[in-house]
Amino acid sequence: MDIRSSMLLTDLYQLTMLQGYMEQGMEDIAVFEFFIRKMPPQRGFFLAAGLEQLLEFLEQAHFTAWELEWIAKSGRFSRSFVDYLERWRFTGDVHAMPEGTVCFANEPLVRVIAPLPQAQLVETRLINLMQYQTLVASKAARSVLMAAGKPVIDFGLRRAHGAEAGLLAARASYLAGFAGSATVLASPLFGVPVFGTMAHSFVQAHSDEIEAFEHFALAQPGNVILLIDTYDTEAGARKVVELAPRLSQQGITIKGVRIDSGNLIDHAFKVRRILDEGGLTHVLITASGNLDEYAIAEIVSSEAPIDYLAVGTKLTVSSDVPYLDCAYKLQEYARRPCRKKSEGKATWPGRKQVFRYYDQHGRIAHDVLTLIDDPQEGQPLLQPVMESGKRHVALPSLAATRDYVSQQLRQLPDSLRRLQEGATVDVKIAPALERLARIVDAPR
Amino acid sequence: MDIRSSMLLTDLYQLTMLQGYMEQGMEDIAVFEFFIRKMPPQRGFFLAAGLEQLLEFLEQAHFTAWELEWIAKSGRFSRSFVDYLERWRFTGDVHAMPEGTVCFANEPLVRVIAPLPQAQLVETRLINLMQYQTLVASKAARSVLMAAGKPVIDFGLRRAHGAEAGLLAARASYLAGFAGSATVLASPLFGVPVFGTMAHSFVQAHSDEIEAFEHFALAQPGNVILLIDTYDTEAGARKVVELAPRLSQQGITIKGVRIDSGNLIDHAFKVRRILDEGGLTHVLITASGNLDEYAIAEIVSSEAPIDYLAVGTKLTVSSDVPYLDCAYKLQEYARRPCRKKSEGKATWPGRKQVFRYYDQHGRIAHDVLTLIDDPQEGQPLLQPVMESGKRHVALPSLAATRDYVSQQLRQLPDSLRRLQEGATVDVKIAPALERLARIVDAPR
Numbered sequence: 070m071d072i073r074s075s076m077l078l079t080d081l082y083q084l085t086m087l088q089g090y091m092e093q094g095m096e097d098i099a100v101f102e103f104f105i106r107k108m109p110p111q112r113g114f115f116l117a118a119g120l121e122q123l124l125e126f127l128e129q130a131h132f133t134a135w136e137l138e139w140i141a142k143s144g145r146f147s148r149s150f151v152d153y154l155e156r157w158r159f160t161g162d163v164h165a166m167p168e169g170t171v172c173f174a175n176e177p178l179v180r181v182i183a184p185l186p187q188a189q190l191v192e193t194r195l196i197n198l199m200q201y202q203t204l205v206a207s208k209a210a211r212s213v214l215m216a217a218g219k220p221v222i223d224f225g226l227r228r229a230h231g232a233e234a235g236l237l238a239a240r241a242s243y244l245a246g247f248a249g250s251a252t253v254l255a256s257p258l259f260g261v262p263v264f265g266t267m268a269h270s271f272v273q274a275h276s277d278e279i280e281a282f283e284h285f286a287l288a289q290p291g292n293v294i295l296l297i298d299t300y301d302t303e304a305g306a307r308k309v310v311e312l313a314p315r316l317s318q319q320g321i322t323i324k325g326v327r328i329d330s331g332n333l334i335d336h337a338f339k340v341r342r343i344l345d346e347g348g349l350t351h352v353l354i355t356a357s358g359n360l361d362e363y364a365i366a367e368i369v370s371s372e373a374p375i376d377y378l379a380v381g382t383k384l385t386v387s388s389d390v391p392y393l394d395c396a397y398k399l400q401e402y403a404r405r406p407c408r409k410k411s412e413g414k415a416t417w418p419g420r421k422q423v424f425r426y427y428d429q430h431g432r433i434a435h436d437v438l439t440l441i442d443d444p445q446e447g448q449p450l451l452q453p454v455m456e457s458g459k460r461h462v463a464l465p466s467l468a469a470t471r472d473y474v475s476q477q478l479r480q481l482p483d484s485l486r487r488l489q490e491g492a493t494v495d496v497k498i499a500p501a502l503e504r505l506a507r508i509v510d511a512p513r
Numbered sequence: 514m515d516i517r518s519s520m521l522l523t524d525l526y527q528l529t530m531l532q533g534y535m536e537q538g539m540e541d542i543a544v545f546e547f548f549i550r551k552m553p554p555q556r557g558f559f560l561a562a563g564l565e566q567l568l569e570f571l572e573q574a575h576f577t578a579w580e581l582e583w584i585a586k587s588g589r590f591s592r593s594f595v596d597y598l599e600r601w602r603f604t605g606d607v608h609a610m611p612e613g614t615v616c617f618a619n620e621p622l623v624r625v626i627a628p629l630p631q632a633q634l635v636e637t638r639l640i641n642l643m644q645y646q647t648l649v650a651s652k653a654a655r656s657v658l659m660a661a662g663k664p665v666i667d668f669g670l671r672r673a674h675g676a677e678a679g680l681l682a683a684r685a686s687y688l689a690g691f692a693g694s695a696t697v698l699a700s701p702l703f704g705v706p707v708f709g710t711m712a713h714s715f716v717q718a719h720s721d722e723i724e725a726f727e728h729f730a731l732a733q734p735g736n737v738i739l740l741i742d743t744y745d746t747e748a749g750a751r752k753v754v755e756l757a758p759r760l761s762q763q764g765i766t767i768k769g770v771r772i773d774s775g776n777l778i779d780h781a782f783k784v785r786r787i788l789d790e791g792g793l794t795h796v797l798i799t800a801s802g803n804l805d806e807y808a809i810a811e812i813v814s815s816e817a818p819i820d821y822l823a824v825g826t827k828l829t830v831s832s833d834v835p836y837l838d839c840a841y842k843l844q845e846y847a848r849r850p851c852r853k854k855s856e857g858k859a860t861w862p863g864r865k866q867v868f869r870y871y872d873q874h875g876r877i878a879h880d881v882l883t884l885i886d887d888p889q890e891g892q893p894l895l896q897p898v899m900e901s902g903k904r905h906v907a908l909p910s911l912a913a914t915r916d917y918v919s920q921q922l923r924q925l926p927d928s929l930r931r932l933q934e935g936a937t938v939d940v941k942i943a944p945a946l947e948r949l950a951r952i953v954d955a956p957r
Contacts, residue, residue, distance in 0.1 A: 232675075
């Protein structure tokens with residue numbers, strides 16, 4: 070069973086509310102928008118991500134026979150409701166920022182326009198899909214910026230929160246500019262390049278470290294990257310130097326070494342010297358172990374001779390910001406704009422567009438959030454991507470999205486290209502939107 | 514496609530190492546153990562969880578035709594290796610702590626004893642499955658302790674990291690003592706009781722709040738829980754009082770209200786008074802919105818009249834500790850004990866058992882970590898659960914595991930029943946284990 074497409078992967082209240090909508094015939098057009106409420110101080114910008122998985126979900130969404138049977142047997146719902154669910158499909162329109170778009174708090178990343186019971190029911194999975202990839206892509210982009218051109222690789226599957234998180238983290242980080250991932254399944258599913266070295270257990274299973282290196286080289290002659298820190302990092306590097314001529318006679322070249330513990334900067338300098346003195350100037354150094362954008366910034370500013378950076382857990386769980394304060398809120402129903410006023414959680418009503426303005430160097434200056442019928446001079450960020458439940462046009466390939474992200478990152482103001490807490494871009498609320506909020510709030 | 518059981522949901526290096534093992538005929542018995550390296554200061558104990566999903570994975574693990582084809586086409590592996598993978602099955606033994614067991618740093622939660630290529634290949638998914646449920650169950654237990662008997666419900670699916678995380682969080686938190694979850698799919702898959710109320714969008718879609726309440730009540734007459742904070746919480750409570758007699762005439766009783774924003778304690782007192790004065794003393798109050806064990810402790814100590822506590826995002830992502838520093842390490846190969854000595858990451862060698870000691874009140878006093886052939890008087894925590902790749906005995910039901918957890922929590926020392934940073938239980942290393950580590954480290 071593919072839990073990813075199950076219609077029961079939702080909150081119970083979506084179903085109970087749906088029965089209410091059905092009974093009252095409330096099937097007018099609803100407009101929901103997905104947005105992030107606040108910038109956490111550790112993030113100056115986000116990269117919108119997850120749209121492809123969302124559109125796949127919407128296109129295919131339907132209740133299977135066993136799901137309908139379970140709902141019927143649960144005793145919570147009427148027979149006519151189960152019949153109604155059997156016919157339920159998503160036939161709405163979706164507007165969204167293209168994946169990889171730089172975005173900020175209060176800006177809709179996705180707008181869903183559909184009959185209320187359709188737009189409502191997809192809420193839980195929509196948030197689940199959009200939040201996680203946006204979270205990971207946004208954090209990955211920070212590593213990419215700090216790495217200053219060094220390739221970064223995702224090693225995070227094992228400590229990701231479950232199967233789908235590990236898989237989507239590989240996609241989201243590649244989209245953000247990573248060179249690839251260790252997660253094999255991300256290659257057939259998303260075309261993400263996969264990378265791999267060896268584990269400590271391979272070394273430990275041999276009684277001799279140099280023998281382990283040799284066996285690995287023989288098994289993977291085209292991809293010899295040796296993990297040298299199982300017992301003593303510099304001793305490991307000397308064994309690599311000792312082994313190299315022997316492998317060379319068999320036509321095998323050592324491509325790299327990996328260091329995974331201790332002070333990575335310090336070890337990298339020492340290992341580089343040992344390799345160079347041993348004539349192995351071509352052997353590249355990969356560093357891993359507890360890396361994130363902060364550690365990468367240190368490595369780069371130290372000028373440590375590290376060629377590849379592998380980032381695992383802290384990326385995959387977005388350890389400093391493990392969730393976004395995000396929501397999918399009803400902004401209009403049956404042509405009546407509405408908003409939630411709950412304390413600290415009020416939202417902007419109506420169908421909105423984000424317009425982006427640039428300075429004379431092509432860097433993002435500010436955004437304007439307003440209603441779609443209040444056009445501005447700036448660049449509009451939301452585009453139609455789905456019409457009547459079908460994808461409007463083919464989404465760009467992941468490779469094209471990566472190029473787009475790299476452009477987007479070049480447009481960031483300098484303050485967002487550093488790890489500067491609290492820096493962000495101003496999102497101005499247009500007078501037309503302020504006005505609508507006042508009208509909506511007026512006592513009825 | 515069920516990504517949860519895909520053999521490609523692994524790190525590339527597992528496959529490259531496996532080809533090395535195959536070519537060298539390294540198929541002797543390996544012993545790996547899964548453990549958590551360090552207690553984070555915010556956790557005094559863990560609850561082991563995830564074993565059922567792990568054993569299912571091991572029992573069913575095999576490469577499908579398309580996976581083999583992808584591996585063959587990748588150009589990284591030999592034809593004989595692909596044939597070897599086609600025959601690959603897990604035929605090993607597993608010893609583990611029962612799910613729900615209280616545990617601490619350095620203690621093996623799971624031991625795998627299998628031919629090296631089997632024990633190696635399952636590493637990535639084993640960690641992925643065990644870490645996440647242990648993480649969530651451990652955090653959920655803290656909420657259960659702080660709630661002091663009030664039922665706690667998981668509302669976290671939408672902000673979980675993907676589909677599997679949301680689903681397993683429902684299981685892990687129920688196992689730890691939650692009353693249930695809003696995640697529907699957790700009911701058919703795990704038998705977790707599901708709970709649900711209504712969302713703000715339901716209220717907003719109506720032009721009148723009281724009409725929204727009435728429509729919801731008519732649709733779900735057996736489960737009328739009304740969300741009252743969309744516009745003004747106390748005004749919402751007064752509308753509930755106004756509506757109650759009208760519903761009562763139709764034989765419908767309002768079961769509860771939910772508050773999701775603002776100062777929950779303050780609102781609860783005010784809402785309780787409004788309900789009581791309106792004759793609705795039987796109507797229960799559910800609080801949600803940014804709750805975790807810390808907020809629950811405050812609520813309980815304030816004696817706020819809150820009956821149900823719904824915990825979402827902060828549980829599902831384990832926001833204060835979003836990952837565990839955990840590992841699955843080779844401790845013995847071909848009867849030779851071994852360990853990794855990498856700086857800051859050294860592990861204890863050999864096959865180990867944890868023995869638990871209690872004080873005169875039946876509370877956990879300390880644990881002893883030693884070799885399995887060094888029996889102690891304490892209670893041994895690891896038990897055989899799988900033999901030759903088949904489950905040894907049926908695992909306890911989730912309901913039985915919940916009872917076991919509630920016993921386990923009663924055995925915690927007082928310091929671990931509070932949210933006291935840095936408190937934990939001493940895990941003593943037995944002399945026999947210290948001795949083995951010295952022998953293993955001796956220069957060869």
